[in-house]
Amino acid sequence: MAITNINYIELSNCIVDELHVRQRTDSEIDLTEEKQEWQLDTYLLARFLNNLEAGNIEMEGITIEKFAIKRRSIDELDSILLGYVDYEHGESYEYLDYTQPNDKFIYSVTPIATGDIEGKPTSVEIESDFVGFYIVDKDINNVLKFDKVIGNDIANVEKTLNQGRIQIETFNKYPSIYYTEQEYTSFSLSAVFIPSEWERSGKMYDRILNNFIRQHKSFIVKGSDGSIYVADISNPRKTTIMNSSKGFDYIQLIIDCVEVQDYKEFMQK
Numbered sequence: 001m002a003i004t005n006i007n008y009i010e011l012s013n014c015i016v017d018e019l020h021v022r023q024r025t026d027s028e029i030d031l032t033e034e035k036q037e038w039q040l041d042t043y044l045l046a047r048f049l050n051n052l053e054a055g056n057i058e059m060e061g062i063t064i065e066k067f068a069i070k071r072r073s074i075d076e077l078d079s080i081l082l083g084y085v086d087y088e089h090g091e092s093y094e095y096l097d098y099t100q101p102n103d104k105f106i107y108s109v110t111p112i113a114t115g116d117i118e119g120k121p122t123s124v125e126i127e128s129d130f131v132g133f134y135i136v137d138k139d140i141n142n143v144l145k146f147d148k149v150i151g152n153d154i155a156n157v158e159k160t161l162n163q164g165r166i167q168i169e170t171f172n173k174y175p176s177i178y179y180t181e182q183e184y185t186s187f188s189l190s191a192v193f194i195p196s197e198w199e200r201s202g203k204m205y206d207r208i209l210n211n212f213i214r215q216h217k218s219f220i221v222k223g224s225d226g227s228i229y230v231a232d233i234s235n236p237r238k239t240t241i242m243n244s245s246k247g248f249d250y251i252q253l254i255i256d257c258v259e260v261q262d263y264k265e266f267m268q269k
Contacts, residue, residue, distance in 0.1 A: 146191035
């Protein structure tokens with residue numbers, strides 16, 4: 001019979017050499033005298049080495065070095081490794097993930113000990129819900145938001161599914177059509193960008209070019225409709241006000257996006 005919802009453990013009138021508490025109590029119970037090492041479902045492994053150390057922190061030289069941040073969709077089994085955070089005792093941590101589409105996810109934080117030993121993960125379910133289109137630099141979590149328009153204008157995004165198609169003219173009435181495995185999406189994004197009060201739109205535009213256009217690398221492009229792509233960003237076009245003044249200085253930016261890689265493969269790198 002499984003034992004659940006254990007809040008505390010009390011030991012009395014006994015001599016205990018080691019205490020090992022695992023999540024699985026309904027099966028795989030080891031009744032031998034052989035001691036076990038830390039397992040994936042271990043909650044507590046206390047060896048009472050004249051100290052108060054327990055769990056998977058600093059036991060016989062095993063030390064927590066970092067935390068692994070992982071994410072998966074609620075309808076998937078495999079997680080994506082987002083990155084690592086170095087462990088520092090007593091510190092609070094904040095991790096921002098801009099690479100997710102609009103969907104429901106399970107995020108998990110897993111302690112990693114010396115020798116890449118993984119401890120018990122702590123998980124939480126969240127829902128991503130944003131408006132507009134975003135260009136995301138996965139390497140540095142830098143974001144460019146396409147979410148503003150002028151007045152009552154509606155910014156529509158027209159997407160084209162490009163397929164490898166070969167048409168061969170024949171001596172018959174109709175041509176022969178062949179398709180290759182090539183298939184990718186292309187589209188353009190347009191939005192209004194307003195500079196900070198301490199700069200002009202010219203400097204803001206140059207900063208956008210340096211961070212996203214001149215990098216010549218792949219970026220994540222995601223939309224509030226749930227779509228997400230890995231794309232090459234190119235061909236920027238901007239419209240500015242001829243007689244602009246401070247406090248009334250903005251640009252309208254249009255860029256082209258061409259899908260170049262599968263999103264899941266890109267995230268596994």
